[in-house]
Amino acid sequence: MIRVPRPSQIPAARAGLAVLGPIGPDGSGVSYRAWSPGEGDAVTLWIDGRRSEEDPIRAERLARQAFALGRVRHPNLAQVLRFESLGGRLALVERPGGPVRAEAPDPPESNHEPRHRPGPSSVRRAVGEALQAARAVQALHALGLSHGNIGPESLVELADGRVILAGLGRIPPPPEDREGAEPPAFPDPSAERSDLDALGRVLYERLTGTAPGRSPDPADTPPPESINRRVPASVSAVIRRLRLPAADGGFGSIAPAVAELERIVGAPTAETFLPRQELVDAYRSFALAYAEAPSARLRKLVTLGFYGGTGALALLALLLALPSLALGLIHLMLMTAAFGFIVGGVRRGGPVFDRVRRFVLGGRGRDLATVAAAVVLGLLGLKAAGLLGIMIALGIVAAILAGVREALIDDRLAQERREPIERASALLRDLRVHGLTEPAVRSFAVDHGGEHWGPLFLGLFGDDAYRAVAQRRALPWPDRLLRVELLGRVARFLDTRLSLRRDERDRTVLTALEEARLQAAEVPELTARRRSWRIGPALIARARAFERGEGPPGGNLAASLAEAVRDPESALVAVEAETSLDRLRRRAITLLDTLTGPRVRLLVGLALLAGFLAWAHQNRLIPRETPSELVEAARSPEELDLAEIGRSLDARRQSLQAEASRAQPLRAEVAPRLLALLFRYVGAGLAALILLASSLSAGRSVALASLGAALVALFGPNLGLPLGFSLGLALALALVVPAVVRRLV
Template sequence: MADTPHPHQIDLPPNIPGGPADRTPPPHVAGAIDFNSHRSPAGSCPDDSRAGPDAPLAPGAIPGYRIDRALGHGGMGTVYLARQLSLDRPVALKVMSKRWAVDPVFLARFTREAYAAALLNHPNVVQIYDIGEAAGARFFSMEYVPGRSLAELVRTGGKIDPETAVGFVLQAARGLKHAHERGMIHRDVKPDNLILSDQGVVKVADLGLVKTPEMTREADVPGRQTSASASGLHTLPPNMTGARTALGTPAYMAPEQCRDAATVDHRADVYSLGCTLYALVTGRQPFDGNTAVELMTKHAYEPLVPPETLVTRVPKELSAVIQKMMAKSAGDRYATMGEVIRVLEQWLGVHHHTGTFSPRDEQIDQFEGFVRAFEEAPVAVFRARTVTGVISTCVLAAVLLTFFGKLGWAFGTAGMVVQAALAYFVLNGVARKTYFFRRVRQFASGLTAGDLAVGAAGVGLFAVLLWVLNLFWMWVGFGLIGTGLAFALRVALDRTIDGDRATILAGCEQLLRRLRLNGLDEEEIRQFVAKYAGRNWEEFFEALFGFEAKLAARGVLLRGGSAGVREKFAPWREPIVNLIDRVERARAEARERKMLQRSEQARLQAAGVSEPSARTRAAAAAAAMVGHARAIRSAPSPVNGASPGFPSLSQITAQSGSYTAVAAQDGPPPRWSVGRLLVTAVVGPHVRGGVAAVLVAACTLWVVQNRLFTDASFAAATNTTHQTAVAVPTTEDVPADDTPQLPGRTWARPLTIEGVAPEWTNWCDTANVGWGGILLLVSLFFRGNRMALMVLLGAAVTVLGHRFGIRTVEPIRDYHVSFLLGTVFALIGYRLGDR
């Protein structure tokens, strides 16, 4: 197989069989960057293939991650099994050795390529989650895929049945097609880099040899342009045979890659995938050799032994497909990975006349049985009825208590429901590691000290409000009852439901696994589940594939209305998740921009560019790369390999030189003016948060002063006609003659504070003050100076508008107009803001 050691007759890179890092590959670890594949450029860093690993990282060495254990070490660094704390998920964390930080050109190139590869998102590609820097070293967190590589399957079980092998390779081809459509070439496709998960999904891993077609070391020289056919050969060690030597694993390398890596395009991956299929069905690699040079020579010039002559069970039709994939000339192979997919699907009998999967009746019956068992589990039905009954009872009780004037008890009952929901959210999220809980925790972990201070102030203000209204201990008591109910629900019912449904989901996974092995596309499997799971399909689908996959499937399933009436599962989560997505994307782009800018600036300064010019040009390059990446993320899938309207991933990395050249010509990017900075300081979120706190506090004192929340006052207000919203028709509440009053006001008096002049407090005379504070609090979820100015204007009109001569006709009051007009201004502001 590919990893059989060979004598060291040539100084091989560690990713080539026989190289130093090839002896201990962790087969179950899938990552999207292969550290072993990158070597020092132009000899600027000594060849460390025999160097030992860096000192082991402490558990908290990388912010946001907990290091569990080392999984392996290569020439580029160390791979760790870690846990991403914000999302509470395992990841493969690859930390680059600090010795590589001495080469800014290599570091910039590596960062750009990894950033481009992180944009790939496909079920058959290992996902890069995050790229960052800590303690002077680059790190990359990737999807951790428990499972085995296809190479390990062959090593332990020998050759694989042709139909099963084609099913595996078909999945890999779909992942590679996704990368090719976005301008990426793998260049090291082999059984070791195809990971079979426990669910039967094949994922293309170790995209460390991914090279965008345009990449050359010359592209990193400021102001120099290169042709589109150049190759990223800078990663080769200086002791290899020459600047045009191929990069990859010789046992699976395309002939043109062996002869001249500068000519490599996506058809090299077609060849390597054909070699992989050859190895799976025959149990041996296509060519044998004692050295890398011998293997390369055989790939380039020696005829291939047809697989059916080695294993008679391999059909001639499949053998012909493999031989065409492995044609010596790239022009004689399948032109695209899409053609490979179509041919393999036809051989398996997976035909797509309508573009969707047509399951057999027995498959539908079996699947629908799993869905019925999932939905009709007795404990699950009892739980749904219990929760609905408890909530309905509490709502009815709150309404009746309000009707009979027991507003405090009604407020406490409503609070019990709210606190029970919050307690259950935490308990259930911790126990089940739900997607929604993990996203909320991720959002909270990214809050700044100022954000936390504003949040703490809001909680404290709410507690003070409860205290002055004599509702604090009632709220606490009802909260304890609600927490107890949530705990009982989680312990007594949910754990039983989880156990019952786990067996059902495991059975369904076996059905889906068989469909995958038969060559069915992952997206079609998901549409099959969504289509036949019935009206309440979303909970079952989410249990199988997750929340994000459910949203994507919903958009396809409900298109055109052919699916009929479908119910949504817990749709209240979606606006919150969308808000978190926008915030997290903005945070991530800010981190990425800074990281790219630092690496680009170091590269430019190493090339002799002055620091001010390098900083300006690096900022422009980073902004351009992030902008193009945003376009790729938001764009639909390319059609026929073309993505109109924005560059491919290859252009993102290859065009950084042109980005910096344009920046040098056009001057520095626009900076914020002093005036804009002053406006931001005046209307920033912390200013708005502080003003909101003052308004809510003043309104609270005004309510307490006029006893508007007592049962007697509320009852009087509800039995009095033609009064304001919270009137108190008692003699002691009628203000003295010397109390400042607005014309026509005979109800609650303006706020007065002992020792404070009335003119400083009499602006707080209606409930509009509290509403103005709420408008400002909502604005904290938006960004932008225009938004902030409009919302501040709206709050000012809401609070003070009625004091400036608004004339109305009964029963409409001046403060009603202020309320409506200020709210309109605030809504316009929200529309102008960025969430």
């Protein structure tokens, strides 16, 4: 869902964001409220308080930490979307990862009295929130990272009950001793101890309403139970051990603190969690009410009726040699689906819509140029075919149909499903407060949702989580075909493109900062530049290996990245272990991928489609008056003669076939010989469709097979092959070769 701020709130644009105003000092910099067009939501923009040139070594550590945080995914950690250099300062963009729960503002704090002290239920909730935050800290420490700036404002509760640890990457990691005999520890013990102490301070303040003293000594910080008698002694002991050093009886790491909090709240594991039968019955009733909403069946019938009926009419029109009618019906279907996708995505969001928005609005200049070129080529093709006016009119009709369905069906369905999803969300929120981990919560929703578990699970967790549990429980075949196979492939394709774009951007920033760091360490300029060009790809290689689930060298992600900085060749040896012949082959493959990539196939396919439509229009293969005969024949039902209509349509089909056989090459003033060679048979249209369909895949086998098929369809008749044989061979190449290669590989 896109939540657009009021225009009056947008004073400036920085880092591709609409900055709404300052939040205040945060760590070593300043945070701003901002709105991201690519995310369609509010984000936090943090800008370092020091310029990178003032201390390049510190700036490099801060950027490397942000780079690592951008690869971390945890249900209780905020998402670091990107980092970049903004005006010579490091900037970081972060979002919680979901809608924030609306809370009543706290009453103003008095100088003499503490804020309202929590009651028993609030104490239980505060401990449950602390447990989720502790799990987030545990995930950070396991990766060799630390927070360094945990405060009450760092814990953000989402609408689904999850507690998110935000404010990541605001404090530079401690300096690394690169010359020491032992490699530096990740995380640094002092940073680890600081996170534990800060977590204890936050929990103390949540339970008592007052800030603790500088030390856990009772003379400085009264025990929480002395301020709030509802605080159990076990919780007070955890707070004290979080703040005490390990030598004085405190926790030596976050893991035992998490275990102790889980014991206090009685948190079960996924294996030992046995929900009460009334809990299961309640959730199952919510799933049934959500799936059986009255408008859900109506929506399904309307969708199947419209697309099925329109598709059947288009097929019938093709069989009856009514190409303009078939093209108009197909255009109406596609435009209705496109407008429904846009309207639904703007109002409710969606996995594919969110990725497309991020790809388009958060893209580079060449990505935006590709989208613009695709639109221009499509409009030129319709103009050349003489169909631009009718297609615009059909587009307006499609937009109206999509809007009517959204207003009359989807809005009504959302209202009917609001109560069951809110009650189910409240139930799952209670499970999270009682210590159940996020994977266990999702397992409960899958295992105890009954036969109708799917729609409610989709509403609560989204399509990505739904596809992730596809192996755990059988899905209905329409969902498996549409959501897992089709939408899953589209989502993976977009993820790959977004990941490549992110890696390229990160490599540019890291390479520049590494060069500045090396020069600050008095490394000669040319040597620093050469080494930075190796360090950047080495960091990217280690991050990709981490995202693939490979165990990082050094024991955790931070240590692996630090090792890549010290010795980039060791990180690149597995990636670039090649001979000169292998290097030549790799460069040739890279060039081939560039020339046959999805962007090239999309633009070439649209250009061929535009030329084919112009050729068909010049040869009167797309007449505008085709449906008039049917209309004229149907005006007088009492005189309706089906045999006469059939003979008329047969005559029309034979006429079109004769015109196609006598079709002349495309006549144009620009490059007439080339265009006449390309556009003289219907093979150009088939080649366009093959290239457009293949542009959804980045696979090399699909690219080569589709290009070969397009060449056969275009030039097969010129080489003496029969037209029908060349078209069939092109289809076989496009469909069979990628499947055979995939099976062999």
